[in-house]
Amino acid sequence: AGMGDSGVFTSPEVAKAFDFAAEERIYKWWESQGYFKPNFERGSDPFVVSMPPPNVTGSLHMGHAMFVTLEDIMVRYHRMRGRPTLWLPGTDHAGIATQLVVERMLAAEGIKRVDLGREEFTKRVWEWKEKYGGTITNQIKRLGASCDWTRERFTLDAQLSRAVVEAFVRLHEKGLIYQGSYMVNWSPNLQTAVSDLEVEYSEEPGALYHIKYRVAGGSRSDYLTIATTRPETLFGDTAVAVHPEDERYSKYIGKQAIVPMTYGRHVPIISDKYVDKDFGTGVLKISPGHDHNDYLLARKLGLPILNIMNKDGTLNEVAGLYCGLDRFEARKKLWSDLEETGLAVKKEAYTLRVPRSQRGGEIIEPLVSKQWFVTMEPLAEKALQAVEKGELTIMPERFEKIYDHWLSNIKDWCISRQLWWGHRIPVWYIVGKDCEEEYIVARSSEEALQKAREKYGKMLRLSGSRCS
Structure with missing residues (x-):
C-alpha cells in the first residue's frame, strides 16, 4: 500500500x-x-x-x-x-x-x-x-x-547465430560432429529429419499381417510365415532371421527365402539370438532401411541396406509395380495382392506403438539418410561425471536416475534439418569434378575459401551458399 x-x-x-x-x-x-x-x-x-x-x-x-x-x-x-x-x-x-x-x-x-x-x-x-x-x-x-x-x-538473433556457427566449427574441429548416412526419424509431410525428442509415441489400434515367404528350391509346404505391422517394407527385406535354438526352423537356416511380390528376389535365411521366438511366428523379416532395430542388426551382420521410400512417403522404383503409391495405399494394395496370390495367411488386430511427429502429427518413417550428427558419448560422460562429483545438482534428487538412464543410453544426435527457416550449417562444398563430395567447415564464406585454397590450391570455387 x-x-x-x-x-x-x-x-x-x-x-x-x-x-x-x-x-x-x-x-x-x-x-x-x-x-x-x-x-x-x-x-x-x-x-x-x-x-x-x-x-x-x-x-x-x-x-x-x-x-x-x-x-x-x-x-x-x-x-x-x-x-x-x-x-x-x-x-x-x-x-x-x-x-x-x-x-x-x-x-x-x-x-x-x-x-x-x-x-x-x-x-x-x-x-x-x-x-x-x-x-x-x-x-x-x-x-x-x-x-x-x-x-x-530470439534464437535467430545475429549474436546467437554467430554462437551457433562457432559451436559447430569448434565441435567439428574436435571430431565431435560428423556427416554420415544413418537411420533417422523422417517426417514425410515436412520432408525433414527430426530428433528423437521431436517424436511422440502413442498406442493406436492396428493390424499384424502374417505373410508366407516360400523357401527357394523347396516344395509348396516349405515356407516361413512372418508377422509384421508394416507389410509394405518387405520390398526392403535383405534377410529373414530365426532364433538359432528354434527347432521349428533350424532346417531352413542357410537357405534362401523368396520375398513376395518381388519377381522372385531371394534373401538369405539366417539365425540370430536377437529374434524373439515367442513374438508372432518367431520369424523376423529384416528391412534395414526402414526399421531402427533391423538397421543395427544389418550393420552387425554386414547385410545390405535397401531404401524403398521417397522423401514424401511414396514408394520408389525398388517397390516395382507399387512405385509411386503412398506408403499406406501401398500397404492396402499389397495385402489385397497377397490374398489373391495365396501368400496372405491372416490379418489380426494388434495395438501399435506409433511414432508421430511432435509438430506435424504425421506418422514418422525410419529412413536411412545423409545427415549431420553430434557424437554424444563423450559429452554424455562429462555430464554424468558432473552429477557424480557434485558439480551439478538435480532437484528433486530422485530424477537423477532418469538423468543417468537417459545419458547412459543416448544415441548420436541428428542436428541437420531439411528446412528453410532456421540456422544454416556452416559447410561449403567444393565445385569441381575431382572433389564434388569434399566440404569445408568455416565461420564465413571468406574463411571457407581461404581454407579450401590452402588445402586444394587456388584454382577452385565453392558452392554459393551453406547447406541447410
Missing part, C-alpha cells in the same frame, strides 16, 4: 474484490523502475536463470505457467535476499513449427514454399514473426514474470 504518487497503489487497505486491472498497472511500474534488472554493484555472487525459450509460434499452456511460476519464485527469492539477479527471457525460432505455420498460411493463399524460393519464403516468415511472434511473450508478462525484458533474446 502507500506510494500514492506513483499511481500504482491508491489505498493502504486490501480490497475485498481482486482488481485484475491492477496487475498490469503494477507490473508496468515494476518494469519502469528497473526492479527486474540485476544490480551488479551489490558485489555478491549473481543468481542467473536463462528461461527455456518457448516457441515463437506458441500460446501459453499449463507447462509454461508451471515453469514460469517456479522460476519466478526462485528469482524473486534471491533478489529479495540482495543478490544480483538476472532472469533472461527469450523465444525460440522453432524451425519446424514456424515453417509449418507459415506454409499453411501460404497454402490458404494458394502459394507453395517452393514457388517463392528460399529468400522470399524466409522473408515471409520474418514478417509473420514480427506480426504474431509476441503473443506468448505478452502472456508471460501477464503472469507477472520478473524477467529483465531489456535483455530479451
Whole structure:
C-alpha cells in the first residue's frame, strides 16, 4: 500500500474484490523502475536463470505457467535476499513449427514454399514473426514474470547465430560432429529429419499381417510365415532371421527365402539370438532401411541396406509395380495382392506403438539418410561425471536416475534439418569434378575459401551458399 504518487497503489487497505486491472498497472511500474534488472554493484555472487525459450509460434499452456511460476519464485527469492539477479527471457525460432505455420498460411493463399524460393519464403516468415511472434511473450508478462525484458533474446538473433556457427566449427574441429548416412526419424509431410525428442509415441489400434515367404528350391509346404505391422517394407527385406535354438526352423537356416511380390528376389535365411521366438511366428523379416532395430542388426551382420521410400512417403522404383503409391495405399494394395496370390495367411488386430511427429502429427518413417550428427558419448560422460562429483545438482534428487538412464543410453544426435527457416550449417562444398563430395567447415564464406585454397590450391570455387 502507500506510494500514492506513483499511481500504482491508491489505498493502504486490501480490497475485498481482486482488481485484475491492477496487475498490469503494477507490473508496468515494476518494469519502469528497473526492479527486474540485476544490480551488479551489490558485489555478491549473481543468481542467473536463462528461461527455456518457448516457441515463437506458441500460446501459453499449463507447462509454461508451471515453469514460469517456479522460476519466478526462485528469482524473486534471491533478489529479495540482495543478490544480483538476472532472469533472461527469450523465444525460440522453432524451425519446424514456424515453417509449418507459415506454409499453411501460404497454402490458404494458394502459394507453395517452393514457388517463392528460399529468400522470399524466409522473408515471409520474418514478417509473420514480427506480426504474431509476441503473443506468448505478452502472456508471460501477464503472469507477472520478473524477467529483465531489456535483455530479451530470439534464437535467430545475429549474436546467437554467430554462437551457433562457432559451436559447430569448434565441435567439428574436435571430431565431435560428423556427416554420415544413418537411420533417422523422417517426417514425410515436412520432408525433414527430426530428433528423437521431436517424436511422440502413442498406442493406436492396428493390424499384424502374417505373410508366407516360400523357401527357394523347396516344395509348396516349405515356407516361413512372418508377422509384421508394416507389410509394405518387405520390398526392403535383405534377410529373414530365426532364433538359432528354434527347432521349428533350424532346417531352413542357410537357405534362401523368396520375398513376395518381388519377381522372385531371394534373401538369405539366417539365425540370430536377437529374434524373439515367442513374438508372432518367431520369424523376423529384416528391412534395414526402414526399421531402427533391423538397421543395427544389418550393420552387425554386414547385410545390405535397401531404401524403398521417397522423401514424401511414396514408394520408389525398388517397390516395382507399387512405385509411386503412398506408403499406406501401398500397404492396402499389397495385402489385397497377397490374398489373391495365396501368400496372405491372416490379418489380426494388434495395438501399435506409433511414432508421430511432435509438430506435424504425421506418422514418422525410419529412413536411412545423409545427415549431420553430434557424437554424444563423450559429452554424455562429462555430464554424468558432473552429477557424480557434485558439480551439478538435480532437484528433486530422485530424477537423477532418469538423468543417468537417459545419458547412459543416448544415441548420436541428428542436428541437420531439411528446412528453410532456421540456422544454416556452416559447410561449403567444393565445385569441381575431382572433389564434388569434399566440404569445408568455416565461420564465413571468406574463411571457407581461404581454407579450401590452402588445402586444394587456388584454382577452385565453392558452392554459393551453406547447406541447410
